Amino acid sequence: xxxxxxxxxxxxxxxxxxxxxxxxxxxxxxxxxxxxxxxxxxxxxxxxxxxxxxxxxxxxxxxxxxxxxxxxxxxxxxxxxxxxxxxxxxxxxxxxxxxxxxxxxxxxxxxxxxxxxxxxxxxxxxxxxxxxxxxxxxxxxxxxxxxxxxxxxxxxxxxxxxxxxxxxx
Numbered sequence: 001x002x003x004x005x006x007x008x009x010x011x012x013x014x015x016x017x018x019x020x021x022x023x024x025x026x027x028x029x030x031x032x033x034x035x036x037x038x039x040x041x042x043x044x045x046x047x048x049x050x051x052x053x054x055x056x057x058x059x060x061x062x063x064x065x066x067x068x069x070x071x072x073x074x075x076x077x078x079x080x081x082x083x084x085x086x087x088x089x090x091x092x093x094x095x096x097x098x099x100x101x102x103x104x105x106x107x108x109x110x111x112x113x114x115x116x117x118x119x120x121x122x123x124x125x126x127x128x129x130x131x132x133x134x135x136x137x138x139x140x141x142x143x144x145x146x147x148x149x150x151x152x153x154x155x156x157x158x159x160x161x162x163x164x165x166x167x168x169x
Contacts, residue, residue: 017127029132030164122156
């Protein structure tokens with residue numbers, strides 16, 4: 001990235017694509033879809049910068065409780081959340097490497113996925129935010145909330161929602 005003496009980025013900066021990933025096959029499909037369409041293998045110059053973002057929930061949010069009496073349980077849950085985050089990051093890097101996209105930035109941020117993903121898009125000055133869609137029906141979406149819907153309405157950049165095709169019967 002080049003910047004002028006006043007700290008403002010110049011035109012030499014590549015547009016940034018932020019892809020949100022979690023442990024679901026839907027999010028990895030969205031990453032693969034993005035790599036296939038925006039990153040040409042073995043191209044002499046990549047036209048985009050890629051940032052993979054993983055929203056890691058906190059143990060206390062998962063447990064819904066806090067305090068000294070649950071410290072041991074919190075440590076166990078926190079260790080499992082860290083293990084999942086490490087696995088997600090490694091799988092994302094592996095998919096990128098397979099497509100010869102090696103200059104990837106990874107950002108693991110703790111908090112609610114909806115907020116974290118939108119914050120990451122702002123933080124990295126994303127041109128495009130890519131999120132997968134779990135394809136929940138209206139009832140599940142009403143109960144669980146839709147991360148992709150939230151991002152489409154709250155991100156300050158274009159949002160691309162990638163749907164994994166349903167298996168053909």
